[in-house]
Amino acid sequence: MGWYxxxxxxxxxxxxxxxxxxxxxxxxxxxxxILVLRFIDGTCGMMFDSGLAGGLSTLYTLxxxxxxxxxxxxxxxxxxxxxxxxxxxxxxxxxTLILIYLYAQPGDAGENEYGPPPTNTExxxx
Numbered sequence: 615m616g617w618y619x620x621x622x623x624x625x626x627x628x629x630x631x632x633x634x635x636x637x638x639x640x641x642x643x644x645x646x647x648i649l650v651l652r653f654i655d656g657t658c659g660m661m662f663d664s665g666l667a668g669g670l671s672t673l674y675t676l677x678x679x680x681x682x683x684x685x686x687x688x689x690x691x692x693x694x695x696x697x698x699x700x701x702x703x704x705x706x707x708x709x710t711l712i713l714i715y716l717y718a719q720p721g722d723a724g725e726n727e728y729g730p731p732p733t734n735t736e737x738x739x740x
Contacts, residue, residue: 618643624688625681628697632688633721633732640685644678686713691728692721 617639621632648671655661655668662668667675687697699716702709721731 615643621681621685622678625684627684628687629691630688630729631692631721631726631732632685633692634689634718636732637685637689637717640681644682647674686717689717691726692732693719694722694726694728 617636621636621640651671651674652668655670658668660668660670662672683700686700686703690697690699693716695716700713702713705712724731
């Protein structure tokens with residue numbers, strides 16, 4: 615849970631680097647929360663006409679959009695890429711698949727143009 619909260623604390627930070635655990639634990643918690651909220655939306659009859667999303671899950675998604683973009687840009691920085699690659703997510707399927715591949719790549723071992731490598735300790739543990 616520490617990774618998730620750490621990303622929320624840095625919600626508008628687009629410089630620096632984020633290593634894989636920080637990004638993927640944040641994504642895991644988001645998926646779980648969205649699934650639970652969609653279940654609640656469906657149970658309470660709050661789904662939109664399209665049936666794809668409801669009020670609570672949509673509000674949550676909008677609330678974590680900026681932190682998601684921030685950690686995504688920092689994750690790309692860790693692999694030595696510019697944060698503008700995050701715009702690939704606007705392409706329906708292929709862009710998302712390319713981003714997943716880029717996010718899964720190991721980060722640069724040493725310092726790169728975006729700063730020193732991030733620490734590998736869990737937030738609040740060291």
